[in-house]
Amino acid sequence: MTTTVATTPYEGQKPGTSGLRKKVRVFAQANYAENFIQSVFDVVGPVTGKTLVIGGDGRYYNRTVIQQAIRIAAANGYSQVLVGKGGILSTPAASHVIRKYGASGGLILSASHNPGGPDEDFGIKYNIANGGPAPEGVTDAIFARTQVIDRWLTVEAPDVDLDTCGSVAVGGMTVSVIDPVADYADLMETLFDFAAIRAKVAAGFTMAFDAMHAVTGPYAVEILEKRLGFAPGTVRNGVPLEDFGGHHPDPNMVHAKALFDLMFSAAAPDFGAASDGDGDRNLIVGRGRFVTPSDSLAMLAANAHLAPGYRAGLKGIARSMPTSAAADRVAEALGVPCFETPTGWKFFGNLLDAGMATICGEESAGTGSDHVREKDGLWAVLLWLNILAVRGQSVDAIAREHWQRFGRNYYARHDYEGLPTDTANALIAELTAALPGLPGKSFGPLVVASADSFAYLDPVDGSTSANQGLRVLFEGGSRIVFRLSGTGTEGATLRVYLERYEPAEGLLDRDTPDALADLIAAAEAVAGIARHTGRTAPDVVT
Structure with missing residues (x-):
């Protein structure tokens, strides 16, 4: 029997590039995960008679949310849920299972590379029938639904034994616990x-x-x-x-x-x-x-x-x-x-x-x-x-032969983590305003060829995605990219991407920090990172 649970919206349930990510304590609030899952089903429905895949990375709180998601799926009319044994499905494996078994979509419970535990991160991402992350049109609709949701649906049922492969009934729905690795x-x-x-x-x-x-x-x-x-x-x-x-x-x-x-x-x-x-x-x-x-x-x-x-x-x-x-x-x-x-x-x-x-x-x-x-x-x-x-x-020989043929792109990413959001936004706003005046300017030996805010025109569906990062391109193929990350759960992370192109006939075996020294100095001069953030060095260099 389906039960309707009254609820009220939570602010900030906007899925990012990799779904909704928050601290476990946020997801653990009454109705928080349930609101989001129900909003997904409301947007992608009707789901009657369809198959849903559920799995995650095994992090803390996965099992709790999986059990609730199963009951909500049953209440919304799904005919079958496929869930990985132990609640486990890697993200690519979940994509494959969705595609192989003709599921209408899947819930992937993960915060990817973010830390896990009671005081750490959790996430929910919805993937569509092609096995890929929901496109912006779907995630925008999910967010809109979370802002007005007033009820979620469930059924009375005991928890499913996630550690034993096989099928059981939950409401009128079949739950199949599958080997997460074999397919x-x-x-x-x-x-x-x-x-x-x-x-x-x-x-x-x-x-x-x-x-x-x-x-x-x-x-x-x-x-x-x-x-x-x-x-x-x-x-x-x-x-x-x-x-x-x-x-x-x-x-x-x-x-x-x-x-x-x-x-x-x-x-x-x-x-x-x-x-x-x-x-x-x-x-x-x-x-x-x-x-x-x-x-x-x-x-x-x-x-x-x-x-x-x-x-x-x-x-x-x-x-x-x-x-x-x-x-x-x-x-x-x-x-x-x-x-x-x-x-x-x-x-x-x-x-x-x-x-x-x-x-x-x-x-x-x-x-x-x-x-x-x-x-x-x-x-x-x-x-x-x-x-x-x-x-x-x-590996070394293959890399060297590749550079001797194509040239080498010396590359690093500097992350400034946990910045106050207003500080990060102010830096990006000031740099955005300065972009039109950068072409032709010199920063040490580097001369700016062009600078822009990257926008993408999808060649398949004609959609446009604007404000995707700020690019400063230099003569000779080097560049700096500035971008705020959407994968964290607290504050803002400024990512600075540094790339120096060295042609095949150039110096192909330099230490990367030495090769990028001019670009590091130019990034500071262009964006005023220390002035805005008080940071004189990145938190992480990769």
Whole structure:
């Protein structure tokens, strides 16, 4: 029997680029999560007779919200819910399950790379039937609904045993608890040459994978250790924990320091990799060689034809605007288009669905292809393994050959975290006003060629997304991008992206901080970061 629960709206339930993210204590308020979930169903309905996928990254509060979401789904008329065992589904695996089983959409309970625990972060994201994040039209409608919602629906039912695969009835709806790993692992076997990788492993190739006590642990154990034959223990921190072991599950040189230290030591294996909280980001580091996410996208695109799933070639490459232009040069060499989109994987969905792009990537360690509609950390790791197995070279050798052909985009991101929102907005407003006067100005040896606020015209549906970041482009191909992040839960994060292009005949083996020194100085001169924020250095450099 359906029960109607009266409620009142909460302010601020506006989904960002990756759904609604707040502190656990915010979600734990009476009716808070329920209001948002009901608003989703009200907007995407009618849902009668349809299938919904539910899963998450295993963080604290996942199980509580999953049980409530199941009851709300039953009350709204869904015929079936597919939920990962233990409440677990990596974001790319959830995308695949939505697509494979013809679900109308899915709820992904994650705050991605943000920390987890009772005092940390939680999130809910809705993905549509193509397996990708809901587009802006849908998220705007969800937000509008949250502002007027006055009731949510539920059914009386005991909690579902999430730790046992099988089907049970909740109301008139079937809840199927499924193996969260099997469908995804099977898909990977269709894309990559597992036999070639197994042979490489059997010949002594070694790796270290840091799952960061997050969702990819079970996936990595199944694929890397069981199917590909890497030694037990290759997957480190492989058990998902509600607080990620007290660590920050962001695969970068700061939060995956133990892996970085290993890969630059005498004991380094041949290959190192990591993934984040919900499994959609990746870190690639060879013995003595870190590959930036922007370079990884370009190198994967240049070598994708070595994997069975991509032997037919690429239809196009897409990158987010803050991602370096390294992939643009690969696209030009391949004779395929390269699309520059706003940050947020949902912008790639239209291109992938239209068959205009095959491989996509973001500088924030997200890379993926048309196999799902999300970025996919393990996919990137497996494509690298496929390339290494076929080429028989080290990560360092492949990187050096790539730069000798295409040139090198020295690249870094400087994050100023936890800024007062009004301070961050004032900095961006002042810089926006100054953009028209920047072309022609010199900052040290750098001369501004153009400056703008990035806007994107979607070539598929004709929609426009404005104010997506501020760009200062210099003569010779270098640039600085300023952008406020939408993935945090408190305050504002200013991201400053620094990119120096060095042509193939130039200096290709400089230390990145040295190569970017002129751009770092120019960023301060252009934006007045210290003057606005009082910060003389970024909190995180990646």
